[in-house]
Every structure is written in C-alpha cells, then in structure tokens.
Amino acid sequence: MHSIKIQLSDEPELSGVCQALLQAFTENSRVLRHCSGGGNQTQTQNNFGDHQLESDIQCEVNINRELQKSGFVSHSANEESPEMKQQCEGGRYIVTFDPLDGSSIIGTNFTVGTIAAIWKSDDSLLIGKSGRDIVSACCCLYGSRTTVIIYNQKEDKVQEYTLFDSDKQGHWELTKGNIQIKQKGNIFSPGNLRSIINHNAYREVLEYYFHNGYTLRYTGGMAPDICQIFLKEIGVFSLFGDAKNPCKLRYLYECAPLAFLIEKAGGKSFNGESSVLDTVINGYEQKSEIAVGSAEDIEFFRQVWKKHGLLKN
Numbered sequence: 001m002h003s004i005k006i007q008l009s010d011e012p013e014l015s016g017v018c019q020a021l022l023q024a025f026t027e028n029s030r031v032l033r034h035c036s037g038g039g040n041q042t043q044t045q046n047n048f049g050d051h052q053l054e055s056d057i058q059c060e061v062n063i064n065r066e067l068q069k070s071g072f073v074s075h076s077a078n079e080e081s082p083e084m085k086q087q088c089e090g091g092r093y094i095v096t097f098d099p100l101d102g103s104s105i106i107g108t109n110f111t112v113g114t115i116a117a118i119w120k121s122d123d124s125l126l127i128g129k130s131g132r133d134i135v136s137a138c139c140c141l142y143g144s145r146t147t148v149i150i151y152n153q154k155e156d157k158v159q160e161y162t163l164f165d166s167d168k169q170g171h172w173e174l175t176k177g178n179i180q181i182k183q184k185g186n187i188f189s190p191g192n193l194r195s196i197i198n199h200n201a202y203r204e205v206l207e208y209y210f211h212n213g214y215t216l217r218y219t220g221g222m223a224p225d226i227c228q229i230f231l232k233e234i235g236v237f238s239l240f241g242d243a244k245n246p247c248k249l250r251y252l253y254e255c256a257p258l259a260f261l262i263e264k265a266g267g268k269s270f271n272g273e274s275s276v277l278d279t280v281i282n283g284y285e286q287k288s289e290i291a292v293g294s295a296e297d298i299e300f301f302r303q304v305w306k307k308h309g310l311l312k313n
C-alpha cells in the first residue's frame, strides 16, 4: 500500500473536486459510526417519496459544504434535493450524488454508500447531455471498512482507496491500483425481482443464471451490490421494472455514475436499449433501468431483449 497525497487528475481543479468528496466521505464515515446505526427517521420525505433519515441529511450537508469550500463546483444536485443548486460562482464542475444509498438496509447494519458523478459545467446544467459527459465518478462504501471506488483520470484507471481513520484528520491509502472487470462471471444481484412475473425477458436472463450455476449475491443496496463487482472483478447487477413495479433508480445520482465506473473498469452497461451512458438527460428526477457488470453477461441481456423484440434499434 502506498501512503498518498492523492492526485486523481492532471487538472488541479478536477483533482480538487475529488479531494473535496474524499473529505466529505471521511466526515460521513464518522457520522455513521457515531449515530447509533444512522437509521433515525425525520418527519420529511424527499421528492421521490422516500422517508429521510437524519444520516441522509447529514451526509448531504457534509458533501455540499465540502464542494462549496473547494471553490471548483458551480452547481450540485442530489437525490435528497433533486434540483440544481448553485455552489460557487465561476466553478467549472457540477456534481450529482446520492448522499446515502441504502436507507432501507441501514437499520440492519448492512453496508451503505455514497455515489457521485462529476461533470463539466455549462449553461445547460446537464439537460440534453448524457452519461458520456461525466468526467469522473466515485462510490464510497461505509462497511466494515470505509473504502472508495474512484476513477483516477490522471492514470485512466479505476482504483480502490481505504480510509485510515485513527489519526485526527484521517487519510486514504491506495488498496487496489487497477480494477479490471473480467468478461464473464458467475455471480448476480437482481433488483426489483417482483417484476419478473410480467417481464419475460428479465425472467429469461435470471432463469439462465439458475440453470447455469450462477450464485446469488444481493444485499439490497445498489452501492455495495455494484462495488462487489469491482472488488471481485466479476458479476452482474440488474434492476428492471414492469408497469406494476416500475424501476425506482435515479439516473443522475445512481445509474450514470456507477455505469461510468463499470465501463472505465472494462465492464459494460445496458439500459434496456443501449449503454446506460447513452441515456439523454431530460430532468433531475429521471429514472433508469440498468444492468452492469462483466461484458459478456451484459451482452447476454441485450441478446435476450432483442429476442423478445424489446430493442428499438
């Protein structure tokens, strides 16, 4: 392991945004360890109708404060407040994030996480852009250890850093230098399983897994379920909906940043039509279906969707 002053981009301002996020994750990690499970509900709901936890709000506050302090972020939007908020005049980046993914599993002490994407700022404030415009992304996991999976733009690599928190400030050390997802795996994490009653294509893919020796590895939290793909370097996470059980994942705060990281690490993504990164952004509450992971496994989704006549092109 290398002790680091992390340089995550050749571009000092982008590196500064990443540093600000790492600082916020250090604070979030401490908040979660010191608030008896973090599962206390407030009286409020976010725009998506989810009940908010004290820890959701605290993590959101920490992240926005650090982004503002950096001076490099013009706007941010997040799952708890899905609208663009100005941070710093003249900032060259936008950050979209899910402050605390896994609110429904925090009470059982499962791993939860923060997901974030960094974009170049311009007048469109992301409307009309797509996931292809992301310049960096990361996903922090607050588990038995606190780690972050992050795109190192300077080295063009997806890496894992671990938080060492015994000193006053805490510091991050590189623990995996070049994550490369293998073409095919044998583990799967299927979200929104209730939709397979009506969704024939989704059911066919999952039946294939049952008949072909794949192992179920599912916690019910998108951040930990997808991060296991980075750490095992194999696997698939999926979540598709039907009319009765629609997909609830948010494009800007969950699907786009994680698909960016997966594709940078050699995996693939699928939104039911093409790569998740091709989805055109039409609003700050946009939802998305998703399959991400080992390239051949994701190609199999596409083939089954094609067989069922679900692809437009």
Ligand code: FDP
Binding pocket: 101, 102, 103, 104, 105, 190, 191, 192, 193, 220, 221, 222, 223, 225, 248, 249, 254
């Ligand atoms: P949650 O239940 O906490 O809202 O963000 C949505 C999400 O969590 C994801 O983290 C998770 O992968 C998904 O929902 C789980 O959905 P299902 O319970 O429908 O499988």
